[in-house]
Every structure is written in C-alpha cells, then in structure tokens.
Amino acid sequence: MDIYVLLKRTFDTEEKIVINEGKVSDEGVDFIINPYDEFAVEEAILLRDKHGGEVTVVSVGSEETEKELRTALAMGADKAVLINCEDLEAQDQHTTASILAAFFQDKDYDLILGGNVSNDNSTGQVGPRLAEQLGLPYVTMITNIEVDGNTATLKRDVEGDTEVIEATLPLLVTAQQGLNEPRYPSLPGIMKAKRKPLEEIDYDDLDIDEDEIEAKTETITTFLPPEKGAGKILDGELEVQVKELVSNLHQEAKIL
Amino acid sequence: MGRTVLTFAEIRENELRNVSFEALAAAKDISDGGEVVAAVAGSDDDSLAETLFHYGADRVVKVENEILDHYTNDGYFQAYLQVIQTVKPDVVILGHTALGKDLSPRLAARFNAGLISDATDIEVIDEEVVFTRPIYSGKAFEKKRVKEGTIFATIRPNNIQALDKDSSRTGEVLTEEVVINDLRTVVKEVVRKATSGVDLSEAKVIVAGGRGIKSAEGFKPLEELAEELGAAVGASRGACDADYCDYSLQIGQTGKVVTPDLYIACGISGAIQHLAGMSNSKVIVAINKDPEANIFNVADYGIVGDLFEVVPLLTEEIKSLKVGV
Amino acid sequence: MDFRLDEEIEFLKTNIRNFVNNEVEKVAMQIEKEDKIPERIIELSKEMGLFGLSIPEEYGGLGIGMVGKCALYEELGKTHNGYTTLIGAHTGIGTVGIVELGNEEQKQKYLPDMASGNKIGAFALTEPEAGSNASNLKTTAVKRGDTYILNGTKHYITNAIEADVFTVMAVTDPSKGAKGITSFIVEKSFPGFQVGAVEEKMGLKGSHSAELIFEDCEVPEENVLGEVGKGYMNALKILANGRAGLAARNLGSCQKLLDMCMEYVQERVQFGVPIIEHQAVAHMVAEIGVEIEALRSFTYRIAWKVDQGEKVIKEAAMLKLYGSEVYNRVADKALQVHGGVGYISDYPIERYYRDARITRIYEGTSEIQKNIIASQLRKEYS
Known part of the structure; x- marks a missing residue:
C-alpha cells in the first residue's frame, strides 16, 4: 500500500499561550507532532507492517518542521516530504489543502491519513478540503481501520456513538483519539531516521497559481480569555460544605 | 444591506437539536434585515418547519430524499450542495457537531470559499461579519473574518443564545427534492454508546471524573449525580489512560472541548491540557482530596475532600432540593 | 573546543x-x-x-x-x-x-x-567479606574438565532478581591473590545457581539488591570472560568504565532537583514575597547551580577523554567521587530550600535525598575513590 500521512508541527499541549501584539507568541515554545497526526503516523506504520508498502509523511510548514518529520521517520515512517511555505503570506486551511492537492496531483496513493484536528487552530478542515479537491471519499474521526484488499472498514466516533463504515480505496481518513497508542520512537529508530530520505520542496516548485491558494479568511486579532477570579474553597463539615455548595449554585449562580 | 443566511438544521431522535436554534439566532444577527432560511433534511415531520419559524427562520426548505434518513457524507453533501445552489445564500451556517465538522469543509472547498469553524460568537461590525473562535483548545481566542465570497461557518453548541420562542411566527415552506448518486462511504451499522443519553458537547451540566476515580466502578457515584442533574458524564485523560472509561468521554486538549453552564470536576487534578478543555465553562465546581490541586485555581467553588464521600452527599442534597421546590 | x-x-x-x-x-x-x-x-x-x-x-x-x-x-x-x-x-x-x-x-x-x-545483566563482585577490598574474594572456581565449579556467596548485587546474565568474579588460584581472580559469564539457569535474600533498602525502590548463592554451580569453560587470572583487573576496568555514566545520572538528578527548587522558590510565598527574594534561599539555589555546572563540565570532559581512547583511571575515580558528593550536597540543599514539603513523602524531594546517599557507597565508595586517586597521583609524581 502507498500510504501518506499529513503532519503538522504544533505547540506542545503543556504550553501556556502568550499573546504579543495580537498574535500568539512562539518564543521559547516546545513543539511536537500534532497529537492527532501522531495517531495517523502510528496507524500508517501499523498498516504498512501488516500489508506491506511504504509510509510517506508530508508536512506543509517551515524548515523547523524537519524535526517533527524526523520524529515520524524515527517512529518508522519510510520517507518524509517537507513543503516549505515560509515565504507565503496569508495562509489558511484553504491554502494548505490546495498546496497538498497540488503535491498529490502526480502521486499514487491508496490511503491518506491525517489528524482529525490540529491542537492549535482545531478547524479540522484540511483533510476534508484536500479530499474534496482530489475527488476522494473520506471518513473523519476514525477510531479503527481494517483494510482488506481494496476495502476499508472503519469505525467512526460520532459524539459517543460509533458508526461502522465501509469504503473503497483510495481513501482519506482523519484520526480521532482512541485509534491507537502512538509508540515512542526507539533509540535505534532515531539513529536510522537520519539515513531515511527527507525531501524538502518549496511550495512554488509545485504546479500552483499563487492567487488560487491565497487565504480565504483572515485573523483580525487574537486574545486571551478573561482571567477567572479566585474561586471559593468551602470549609466546615463535608455535609455543611455540600449544603452550602448546592445553595450557592441554586441562588447565586442560578444553575440548579 | 441585508444578507441571505442559510442554516442547516440538525435532527436527533426526531427532534431538532438546540444548536439549530442557536444557528438561527446567529443567522438573524448576520442577516441584517435580510432573509433567514433554514433547511432540514432527514425527516418528513411537518411540525419541524413550524418550530424553525418560531425560532427565527423566515423560510424553511424541506430537503427530501429517503437516503437522507441516515447521515452519509456523500448523501448529505449532494443534498446540501443542491440546497445551497437553489437558495444562493451569502452566508451558510452549520452546527459544529459531528455532522457539521464532517461536512462543512467539503462544502466550503467545493465553493472555493472560506470557512470559520467552531465560532463561539458572531458580531456584525461595519457591515463585516466577525467571528470569535477558540484556538489552542480555548487557551486563547481569535477574531476572524472571511475575506470574500460566500461565508461558511460552524457554531459551537451552547455558546450563542437561541432566540425566545415566538409561536406567532410563520413562513413559507419549500420542498427540495434532491438527487443523490453514488454513496462511496456506506454506514453499515451504528453502535449506540453505553453511557447516558446526554451528549458532552451539548450538555448544560457535566460531571467529570479523573484519576481519583480509581476504577471503572468509581464512575458509579458520578453517574448517579449526573442522572439527578440531567448531566453528561466526562473524564480527564488520566481516567481514560487508566482504562476507567472510554476515550470518547475525554475532555481536554486532545479530547472534547466543552463549555457547559456547570462543570463538576471530581478527583481531577487539573493538568493544563484538561483545563484547556473545560475552563471556559460558566461555573466550575472542583472536588479533590489534594488542596493544592490545580483544578482549584479555575474553580468557582471548591470542596477539599474524598469524592466518594462528597459526591453521594451532593446527589442527596440535590434530590432534596428538588423535592423542596 | x-x-x-x-x-x-x-x-x-x-x-x-x-x-x-x-x-x-x-x-x-x-x-x-x-x-x-x-x-x-x-x-x-x-x-x-x-x-x-x-x-x-x-x-x-x-x-x-x-x-x-x-x-x-x-x-x-x-x-x-x-x-x-x-x-x-x-x-x-x-x-x-x-x-x-x-x-x-x-x-x-x-x-x-x-x-x-x-x-538483563548484572555485575557480581561484592561479597560479605570483600566489599571495598575486592581482592579478598572467597568465591572459588575450580576447573573440572571443561567446566568451572563455582562455590560461594555474593551480596548486595544490583538487579539480582531481574537479571539473567551475571558477570561474576571468582578465585581460580588462591595462591596468587588479586592475580588469581577470573571473570565468568554466569546464566541464571546454570545448575547450582540461586538468588538468595532480597535486601530491604533505605531508597532506590524498584531496584533490587540480593544475594547470589553458588553451590557447585557449573559454568562452561567458554564462559570465562577475558583471560584467566585477569579478573581483578577486569573488575576495575568495568567499574572504571561505569563511572562516567554514573556521574551523568547523578548530574541529571541534580538538575531535576534544581528544576524543582526553581519552581518552588518562585511560587512559595513567605513574609509576603516569593522565597527566592530571601537572600538565604537565593544563595542556596545559586550554590546548587554552581555545583551542577561544575559537575556537567567535569562529566563531559572525562567522557570526551574516554571517546579519545585516553586512559582515565584517575579522572574516572575523581568524577565518581565528585559526582556522588555533589549529588548529596545538592539533595541536602534542595530539601532545605523546600522546608517541610521537602521532608514529606508525598513530594519527591526526600526520595532524591535518600537515593543520593547510596551513590557515595556503590560502585566503589568515596573513600576507595580517594585511594585510587592518591595512588594514581603517587605514580604520576614518582
């Protein structure tokens, strides 16, 4: 199987957000593979190990993304491609999906996996937009995938219910929490990753009309949520605390 | 300058979902004197149209094709596409629900249009529609706009206030017979979740458990409290990782992001990833043995104590409050 | 550089x-x-x-x-x-x-x-009567045909219950003292081998030390490690090689303690200010910082020398000594910085404090390191 994984470099989930001049500051921030994309990488490796073939990880990003791509190679992916678009202004999900669509134009693929959302912008748009541009069927938020020949059977998380879906390859899927437990890259895997191919291309090396990939949306400003005032730690006997809590919720907060 | 705003209403268990009314309220704001159109698929119940009028729709499009009785990406895509082509709206609004998340990017891509996902607030400033949406799972927010063309947006349930019901409102009902070819993804089966009926993303009240729950059985008192409150049960990553519950219950940066009116955190320490998923809840109650637990920093009310003592007491107290009322 | x-x-x-x-x-x-x-x-x-x-x-x-x-x-x-x-x-x-x-x-x-x-591997040198004086071994290995028969007891052997493969020192020629010792690879499954009592320790929980008992334990001749009679020198070499790694582990623990201290001193408020504002506390963390930087430079310099193929018997002993002593001083200061919290078992500081203590004892006590250093210095200056 020819398997591709879409990967994004994102803030570590432990990072606090600092806003500087209306923008999120990335100063001193630790980056990781977007956790949902990590599920996708893991699943791609498992499928490759089971069915044979090759896993290629693709990222639209900046040069720094090389680190996350190397991590995916260390986990067991075979190849990585970085589509550098640092010089590109005005990007949004439409931009990313269009660049990817151009990249996939001359590729053979059976399966494209991505994360269900990224943990920064959380739009969940890139996968479905890409599928639409490529004319591919897609299944979002999968928690299981089995491939048998040309057929994939998937489980999809629908607000707690599970849909069992059948689809034919080629297919695009996006990974939801619970799909698998991503492995830690092994130390020998990390050593080997250095020797695996990591290709860097510039977005304008692709067959793209710059006007067509221009962002459709723009961010006007970014801000932090209002700080919560200090809460009230109740005291006294537990029974008294509970009574006080319920009466507070009932009368002050008007909730119950 | 009025806008035509099209909302797609969603049905669950034969009833309109709340988020559909919230979408109408948003549409009303945006329409700026224009027209609010609600499309509804997957039901032949005529009373649904009535209800949509009561909550702000000026016109209702009944989308008809029996394939739409169950959601499929290809089926609903073709249907919605046809409706959009008929109505020719300036703005399209869906709920940021499983359906909305799955379908909206594809619709936007087909129209080569911008999509604002997961909006929590919508304003019209100088003729411009400005959306507020959380980023980094609610650790920050951004204000965003679509630069040109049709505006697509999904709205997060529970954030935009629905209009008060006005039973006197009525309007024109149109029927759109849609043509649906070729379903490339087929739903073979739907397995209903084992937990109580209330969905996390739309729940007004959530009772959540963390590592302090200690076992799968430890959720029992939480479920009893949830039942009393009509609440949904959620969990922290710690509880999911420890196999006390399914990942579908996980709240936090790598799980669901929720904003209920009341969030009761039981035995949850309050890792930053968890806080990202729930700290924008309106009122937060924390119950934890450790007085130093981080969760108390975001809680409106905190009880330091063993959840296995506190939660049953709380359940009883709420029962007696109900009896008293 | x-x-x-x-x-x-x-x-x-x-x-x-x-x-x-x-x-x-x-x-x-x-x-x-x-x-x-x-x-x-x-x-x-x-x-x-x-x-x-x-x-x-x-x-x-x-x-x-x-x-x-x-x-x-x-x-x-x-x-x-x-x-x-x-x-x-x-x-x-x-x-x-x-x-x-x-x-x-x-x-x-x-x-x-x-x-x-x-x-899992383990190293078995220490005996009830041969701790720091490694040449006073009592475990014997007698050759019978193409097999060595081991008899004796080892104790305080780290990883004893987890390990499958042991590097064991035993006396093959009692008349030659330190030059009559040979190293063997002993598998857990060899007849006559058993693991004895597991020790209760002050710290290092999760790691286990126990006795090894050899009762006519049969070790095939091909499991002689290195040359017969070179066991004592082998043991010293193996220990010397482990020393830089041990210092690096101690360095990591010290760094972790500093990380915890810096978080604590900026959050903990006493007399209306974070305690880092109090000079007594500020100086303690400053001292910890200096100790760590010195240990870091020392560790990586010796490691670099090892990579160059240089002999580091003296330097490795110095590093083992210094790294262990620094860890103990840092753990002591870190506990002091944390005050009561540092002494409570719900927090990790006291654990590091207990775990630090063994580093001055195992893999050659601080005192033995000083002997090695002194004797190397004497050689240099003679």
Whole structure:
C-alpha cells in the first residue's frame, strides 16, 4: 500500500499561550507532532507492517518542521516530504489543502491519513478540503481501520456513538483519539531516521497559481480569555460544605 | 444591506437539536434585515418547519430524499450542495457537531470559499461579519473574518443564545427534492454508546471524573449525580489512560472541548491540557482530596475532600432540593 | 573546543525526556510505594531500546560514544533513581564486561538479547567479606574438565532478581591473590545457581539488591570472560568504565532537583514575597547551580577523554567521587530550600535525598575513590 500521512508541527499541549501584539507568541515554545497526526503516523506504520508498502509523511510548514518529520521517520515512517511555505503570506486551511492537492496531483496513493484536528487552530478542515479537491471519499474521526484488499472498514466516533463504515480505496481518513497508542520512537529508530530520505520542496516548485491558494479568511486579532477570579474553597463539615455548595449554585449562580 | 443566511438544521431522535436554534439566532444577527432560511433534511415531520419559524427562520426548505434518513457524507453533501445552489445564500451556517465538522469543509472547498469553524460568537461590525473562535483548545481566542465570497461557518453548541420562542411566527415552506448518486462511504451499522443519553458537547451540566476515580466502578457515584442533574458524564485523560472509561468521554486538549453552564470536576487534578478543555465553562465546581490541586485555581467553588464521600452527599442534597421546590 | 552535542544525540535526549516525563514520572510515586517498576514501563523501555544504549550497533545496540551515553544518562537521571538504576546497572556494569572483554562468540550469544532487554545483566563482585577490598574474594572456581565449579556467596548485587546474565568474579588460584581472580559469564539457569535474600533498602525502590548463592554451580569453560587470572583487573576496568555514566545520572538528578527548587522558590510565598527574594534561599539555589555546572563540565570532559581512547583511571575515580558528593550536597540543599514539603513523602524531594546517599557507597565508595586517586597521583609524581 502507498500510504501518506499529513503532519503538522504544533505547540506542545503543556504550553501556556502568550499573546504579543495580537498574535500568539512562539518564543521559547516546545513543539511536537500534532497529537492527532501522531495517531495517523502510528496507524500508517501499523498498516504498512501488516500489508506491506511504504509510509510517506508530508508536512506543509517551515524548515523547523524537519524535526517533527524526523520524529515520524524515527517512529518508522519510510520517507518524509517537507513543503516549505515560509515565504507565503496569508495562509489558511484553504491554502494548505490546495498546496497538498497540488503535491498529490502526480502521486499514487491508496490511503491518506491525517489528524482529525490540529491542537492549535482545531478547524479540522484540511483533510476534508484536500479530499474534496482530489475527488476522494473520506471518513473523519476514525477510531479503527481494517483494510482488506481494496476495502476499508472503519469505525467512526460520532459524539459517543460509533458508526461502522465501509469504503473503497483510495481513501482519506482523519484520526480521532482512541485509534491507537502512538509508540515512542526507539533509540535505534532515531539513529536510522537520519539515513531515511527527507525531501524538502518549496511550495512554488509545485504546479500552483499563487492567487488560487491565497487565504480565504483572515485573523483580525487574537486574545486571551478573561482571567477567572479566585474561586471559593468551602470549609466546615463535608455535609455543611455540600449544603452550602448546592445553595450557592441554586441562588447565586442560578444553575440548579 | 441585508444578507441571505442559510442554516442547516440538525435532527436527533426526531427532534431538532438546540444548536439549530442557536444557528438561527446567529443567522438573524448576520442577516441584517435580510432573509433567514433554514433547511432540514432527514425527516418528513411537518411540525419541524413550524418550530424553525418560531425560532427565527423566515423560510424553511424541506430537503427530501429517503437516503437522507441516515447521515452519509456523500448523501448529505449532494443534498446540501443542491440546497445551497437553489437558495444562493451569502452566508451558510452549520452546527459544529459531528455532522457539521464532517461536512462543512467539503462544502466550503467545493465553493472555493472560506470557512470559520467552531465560532463561539458572531458580531456584525461595519457591515463585516466577525467571528470569535477558540484556538489552542480555548487557551486563547481569535477574531476572524472571511475575506470574500460566500461565508461558511460552524457554531459551537451552547455558546450563542437561541432566540425566545415566538409561536406567532410563520413562513413559507419549500420542498427540495434532491438527487443523490453514488454513496462511496456506506454506514453499515451504528453502535449506540453505553453511557447516558446526554451528549458532552451539548450538555448544560457535566460531571467529570479523573484519576481519583480509581476504577471503572468509581464512575458509579458520578453517574448517579449526573442522572439527578440531567448531566453528561466526562473524564480527564488520566481516567481514560487508566482504562476507567472510554476515550470518547475525554475532555481536554486532545479530547472534547466543552463549555457547559456547570462543570463538576471530581478527583481531577487539573493538568493544563484538561483545563484547556473545560475552563471556559460558566461555573466550575472542583472536588479533590489534594488542596493544592490545580483544578482549584479555575474553580468557582471548591470542596477539599474524598469524592466518594462528597459526591453521594451532593446527589442527596440535590434530590432534596428538588423535592423542596 | 566545541561543547555542543551532536544533533543526533540531542534528538535522542529529547525523546528520552519525553518518555521520562510522560511515563516514568507519572508512576514514580507508585514505584516508591510498591517497590516495583510497572511492567508497562519495562516493556516501553525495551521497545525504546534503552537497554541497548551501551551496546554496539552490530549487536542490536545504539553504538554511541561515551559523551552520547552520558547525555542520555543525564536525562535518565531526571526521574526515579530506582528505575534509572535498573537501566543504568544493566547498561553499565551489567553489559560492559561482555562488550569490552568478551570474545566474538560471547558477544554474539549474549549481547543481542541484552540490547533488547530480553535478558538483563548484572555485575557480581561484592561479597560479605570483600566489599571495598575486592581482592579478598572467597568465591572459588575450580576447573573440572571443561567446566568451572563455582562455590560461594555474593551480596548486595544490583538487579539480582531481574537479571539473567551475571558477570561474576571468582578465585581460580588462591595462591596468587588479586592475580588469581577470573571473570565468568554466569546464566541464571546454570545448575547450582540461586538468588538468595532480597535486601530491604533505605531508597532506590524498584531496584533490587540480593544475594547470589553458588553451590557447585557449573559454568562452561567458554564462559570465562577475558583471560584467566585477569579478573581483578577486569573488575576495575568495568567499574572504571561505569563511572562516567554514573556521574551523568547523578548530574541529571541534580538538575531535576534544581528544576524543582526553581519552581518552588518562585511560587512559595513567605513574609509576603516569593522565597527566592530571601537572600538565604537565593544563595542556596545559586550554590546548587554552581555545583551542577561544575559537575556537567567535569562529566563531559572525562567522557570526551574516554571517546579519545585516553586512559582515565584517575579522572574516572575523581568524577565518581565528585559526582556522588555533589549529588548529596545538592539533595541536602534542595530539601532545605523546600522546608517541610521537602521532608514529606508525598513530594519527591526526600526520595532524591535518600537515593543520593547510596551513590557515595556503590560502585566503589568515596573513600576507595580517594585511594585510587592518591595512588594514581603517587605514580604520576614518582
């Protein structure tokens, strides 16, 4: 199987957000593979190990993304491609999906996996937009995938219910929490990753009309949520605390 | 300058979902004197149209094709596409629900249009529609706009206030017979979740458990409290990782992001990833043995104590409050 | 002089750090309470290849130099020392003998399984009557045909109950003193071998020390490690080689203590200000900072010398001594900085304080290191 994984470099989930001049500051921030994309990488490796073939990880990003791509190679992916678009202004999900669509134009693929959302912008748009541009069927938020020949059977998380879906390859899927437990890259895997191919291309090396990939949306400003005032730690006997809590919720907060 | 705003209403268990009314309220704001159109698929119940009028729709499009009785990406895509082509709206609004998340990017891509996902607030400033949406799972927010063309947006349930019901409102009902070819993804089966009926993303009240729950059985008192409150049960990553519950219950940066009116955190320490998923809840109650637990920093009310003592007491107290009322 | 680590080593470090933070740190309290490393952690450590970090690449290990190893040990030092000891004793004194002294057949036979963690290694020198005085061994090995028959008892053997492969020192020629000692590779399954009582310890929970009892234990001749009669020198070599790694682990623990101190002193408020504003506290963390920087430079300089193929008997002893003493001083200060919280078992500080204590004793006491240093100095100046 020819398997591709879409990967994004994102803030570590432990990072606090600092806003500087209306923008999120990335100063001193630790980056990781977007956790949902990590599920996708893991699943791609498992499928490759089971069915044979090759896993290629693709990222639209900046040069720094090389680190996350190397991590995916260390986990067991075979190849990585970085589509550098640092010089590109005005990007949004439409931009990313269009660049990817151009990249996939001359590729053979059976399966494209991505994360269900990224943990920064959380739009969940890139996968479905890409599928639409490529004319591919897609299944979002999968928690299981089995491939048998040309057929994939998937489980999809629908607000707690599970849909069992059948689809034919080629297919695009996006990974939801619970799909698998991503492995830690092994130390020998990390050593080997250095020797695996990591290709860097510039977005304008692709067959793209710059006007067509221009962002459709723009961010006007970014801000932090209002700080919560200090809460009230109740005291006294537990029974008294509970009574006080319920009466507070009932009368002050008007909730119950 | 009025806008035509099209909302797609969603049905669950034969009833309109709340988020559909919230979408109408948003549409009303945006329409700026224009027209609010609600499309509804997957039901032949005529009373649904009535209800949509009561909550702000000026016109209702009944989308008809029996394939739409169950959601499929290809089926609903073709249907919605046809409706959009008929109505020719300036703005399209869906709920940021499983359906909305799955379908909206594809619709936007087909129209080569911008999509604002997961909006929590919508304003019209100088003729411009400005959306507020959380980023980094609610650790920050951004204000965003679509630069040109049709505006697509999904709205997060529970954030935009629905209009008060006005039973006197009525309007024109149109029927759109849609043509649906070729379903490339087929739903073979739907397995209903084992937990109580209330969905996390739309729940007004959530009772959540963390590592302090200690076992799968430890959720029992939480479920009893949830039942009393009509609440949904959620969990922290710690509880999911420890196999006390399914990942579908996980709240936090790598799980669901929720904003209920009341969030009761039981035995949850309050890792930053968890806080990202729930700290924008309106009122937060924390119950934890450790007085130093981080969760108390975001809680409106905190009880330091063993959840296995506190939660049953709380359940009883709420029962007696109900009896008293 | 370039003090930067290779990009690749940095990458390895980052991944170990992630693993340690996401997995081991979460169960540190559990390890402390149950005196056991959870199976999941062992399995993940195997999958990550941590057990092979000192084994050459051709035998399934990592094949990195001493500077690289120290960088990784430093990361491992930042978590529960019992866990670190399980890995460290295996990758250090438990495997180094076979790596450095083993013949090709022995390496082929043992190292791949040891690299994967399927077989754990341990080092058995110490006896009830031969602690610091390693030449006073009583365990004997008598040759009978093509087999050596071992009799005697070893004690305080780290990883004794986890290990499958032991590097054992025994006397083959009592008339020759230190020159009559030979090293053997002994498998757990050899007839006549058994593990005795497990010791209750002050710290290093999850890592276990126990007795080894040899009762007419049959060891095939091909399991002689290195040359017959060279066992004492072998033991010294193996221990010397482990010393830089041990210092690096101590360095990691010190760094972790500083990290915890810096978080605490900026959050904890007394007399209306964060306690870092109090000069007495500020000076303590400053002193910790200096100790760590000195140890870091020392560790990596010696590791670099090892990688250049230089002899470091004196320097390795100095480093072992210094690293252990620094760890103890830092742990003491860190506890003082934390005050009452530092003494409470719900917080990790007191655990580091207890775990630090053994580093001045095991793998050669501080006093023995001083003897080695002095005797090396005498040689230099004679």
